Amino acid sequence: MPHADPLAHGARVLTVCNACRYCEQFCPVFPAIEQRVVFERVDLAYLANLCHNCGECLYACQYAPPHEFGINVPRTLAEIRLDSYEHYAWPRPLAALLRRSAPLTTAGLVVAFTALFLAASALTAGGAAWRAQPGGDFYAVVPHAVMVAMFGSVFALAVLALAIGVARFAGDVRRSSVEAGRSQTGGRGWRAIRDALTLRHLHAAGADCVSGEEERRPWRRWCHHLVLGGFLLCFASTTAAAIYHGVFGWLAPYGITSLPVVLGTLGGIGLAAGSSGLWVLYGKRDPSLGDPAQGAGDRSFLALLFATTVTGLALLALRTSAAMGLLLIVHLATVLALFVTMPYGKFVHGFYRAAALVVFERERDPASPH
């Protein structure tokens, strides 16, 4: 059951943690709790994003439900994480919209963008969307200038919105850390980035994250690596294609052994495998470990990632067939929907966690094992 005021509830929960401290070697969250006495919004947002939801501290907790204290740190921090994404998002109402109805908003965006591209294609390329194109020429369906205009503007806005949100969060946490005198100079930021990328705190204290009591499995971590790696490869593929086009004047479609196609194919396979794996694991995990209210949002994000990749791979496989036109349009629409939702949904968690880890490195006691 979601808490009416997740911040007030969080402050109460962490006060119990601070008086107990049995979990202090699981992960950075607990040493960071010990450095604080009161838990304001900024502290809660920081701690919530420091948490990687490995789940160990729920089963270890002598005060977990049904104990009358009812302490469930992973769920409490998940609720506060969501609150923090929305609180720092720019513009904030868009985040609220996505939170209230993620599946509908996501699907609606895909449909709307599909319609938009269909219209653009009909206006600029006639009925090309419904015919096979010699050599699989995408630009015969959606002209290059249209693609660049649409993606360039949406991508730029998405990056701007994301940057503003992350900067607001990181700035707030950083400021409070400095004001409280916790921030030290010479913090090793590279450790934070390494820990973020390796998901170090998903395998708390050497063991893998839990999916249930005494069930430690590496699959969630590996699927996440596939998703992140796949995403970065797809991004590299697009960048390579842009360089081919803009710098060398080599026009798409590119050969099966070309850099954009190889990178995109590998990335697509990783992303599809990882996102579907995470979807399956989501359903198998003890629901107590998360915030049930976020299931729809998290799964919409996974579904969008999966749809983006599957349409992309199908497009590659069928690029010389008559299905290419429609596939291209649906693929472009899902990618655009992904860009639009990025600053307001689950996507931001990587940046927030990395920012929290950077602050942790500045505040940490050098003797702490984390």
Added chain:
Amino acid sequence: MSADLPGRGSSAFAKATADKSDLPQDYDVLVVGGGNAALCAALTAREAGCRVAVVERAPRAFRGGNSRHTRNLRCAHLAPTPVLTGAYSEDEFVADLLRVNGGETDAPLARLLIRDSLECAEWMGRHGVRFQAALRGTLHLSRTNAFFLGGGKALMNAYYAAAARLGVDVVYDTEVVGLEVEDAGVRVDILPAGGDRRVVRAAAAVIASGGFESNLEWLREAWGDAVDRFIVRGTPYNTGGPLKLLLAAGAESVGDPRECHAIAVDARAPRFDGGIVTRLDCIPLGIVVNRHGDRFADEGEDFWPRRYASWGALIAAQPGQDAWCLVDAKMAGRFMPSVFPPIVADSVGELATRLGLPSERLDATVRAFNAALEPGRFDLETLDDCRTRHIAPPKSHWALPLDTPPFHGYPLRPGITFTYLGLKVDDRARVVLRGSPCRNVFAAGEVMAGNILRRGYLAGIGMTIGTVFGRIAGAQAADAAR
């Protein structure tokens, strides 16, 4: 009282497992209890090839007795290990034990305990227990005590998972209501919650059912109506049923039935199971008064770890078993934060009103205390020279004037940790029954800890007793069952 225990039957939170709802057969070894000692015995007997059952009184969510509230165990070691710094010799361990228990101990058993403690961490690790890394300097106990990663409940989860892997049958929510020693074995009557009483037979039994600190009626025999104001820090399921059954059957006892380990806890703590977060460590930093507004004991007699366990009895002797600890703004934030906020006021008189104490009297107490102070150099790390003169009771160390608002008050009550009365055992953990060791009934853990210490406490020794004697009892029970 079983009907109103918290959490009974509410296992929806716990992951469904193949835990037995019934014990379908007879067993080689039946373990009474479900904490650390019980599981160490069960795992050992199972690994010796026995069919083993564990009968746990608590529902699954609250399994593990008081072990779920523990955090470390004390073990001797000859050289630094990944989980312990330095070295802690058997002789030093013995000396520490004799210092706290006033020399009253079964010396051969104490030696056995300490020698076997050398092997504990390794055995525990093999059964899934994880430890914290030893942190030189940050935890002064990391030389003598190995800390469980995540604490005692994580340790119990690891043991129960190991028991499930090995094929130990576990029943929860089931009380042992009868126990008879027969020539061929042991006859145990069990009563599942909401079920019918039935008989289970086993070739041998291990009693690892803890003390009786949550049995208020039993405590009343020693403490009278003061128990109505006691807070039980640990599990509500340690009601001492099996201990009483064995004593009635002629088992020899150790320990004074009146003795218990009790500390000062926050009066706002839950009646049971509040665990570690309800303790208050501010007493040496302030003064403590009773409901008349009078001080009644030396708050700075010795280092807090040496004195904290005397405050339960001190408060129990006060009218209404009430006390309040007062500190001023100088001391706020210098002790472990407690889970309950202090009651704050800008003057002593106002604080008295808020705490429900006679304000003139409290004001006079504070003024008399402040006037009796000698100048000194305040240092929490040493037994410093900040003390009172010509005042009774004195405050021997860390005495600074209570003069800087805002003033903070914490209500205190006696919080009982465990009882000392237990079953006498021999060096094979056999219960001494009608004058001689019984060949098929063994005891381990808190229920026999009185053999080692009858007063005082040494941090982490309870888990050492449970682990060492649990393993001995399990191995001996397996032998007896053959």
